[in-house]
Amino acid sequence: MSEPTSQDKPQEKPTIARKAVHNMHHTAYRCRDAEQTRWFYEDVLGFKLAAAMVFDEEPGAAKKREYMHLFFQTTDGNFIAFFDVPDDVEEKMFIARHGFDQHIAFEVDSLEQLKAWRRHINKMGRPCFGPIDHGFVHSIYMYDPNGVQVELTLKDKNYDAILAEDSAKAHDVLKEWTERTRAQKLERLQADMLDQRGIDMSKADFSKVKQEGAQS
Numbered sequence: 001m002s003e004p005t006s007q008d009k010p011q012e013k014p015t016i017a018r019k020a021v022h023n024m025h026h027t028a029y030r031c032r033d034a035e036q037t038r039w040f041y042e043d044v045l046g047f048k049l050a051a052a053m054v055f056d057e058e059p060g061a062a063k064k065r066e067y068m069h070l071f072f073q074t075t076d077g078n079f080i081a082f083f084d085v086p087d088d089v090e091e092k093m094f095i096a097r098h099g100f101d102q103h104i105a106f107e108v109d110s111l112e113q114l115k116a117w118r119r120h121i122n123k124m125g126r127p128c129f130g131p132i133d134h135g136f137v138h139s140i141y142m143y144d145p146n147g148v149q150v151e152l153t154l155k156d157k158n159y160d161a162i163l164a165e166d167s168a169k170a171h172d173v174l175k176e177w178t179e180r181t182r183a184q185k186l187e188r189l190q191a192d193m194l195d196q197r198g199i200d201m202s203k204a205d206f207s208k209v210k211q212e213g214a215q216s
């Protein structure tokens, strides 16, 4: 009997080492109107309109639906993106969200710049307030025409030291916080709703999701 050759072995799936994900490419929101959104991000905040893509099929759902995907680029190459979906737009989608629920922050380089931006934004007809001193950063706030809160922020001169100190104790502070607030959370959410870290994937249905490639 001959020695087994490599061809007799079952085909092994190649394993790919996961490298760290990096950079925030974009964050995306729904908009009430593409042109009004362009006005705010391009004319008011000075971002570059990098793309205005028109699609006719909802991604992943193989469902006919015309929409525009807009991308505005910051000077460091990242994007804030929007969806304009004419057949699925309702005023309730654009109720101004509390900053705790959602906001996005962009950086400026000096306190003078921060104040100059506040004056400019107010002059353009968008209420803008601040600066607010958060210790590690100083920020002004406004809303875009879609109810998304936008923050312009300046790193404090002691930013690196403050974050280094915070970073060293972050896990301990989080642990203490979780223990101290658990009872209050359980009272409001109940145990089965509080922990949403994972579901039984064998029961998940991905049959209707249109995916690229079959082996990945």
Ligand SMILES: [Fe+2]
Binding pocket: 103, 105, 151
């Ligand atoms: Fe913030």
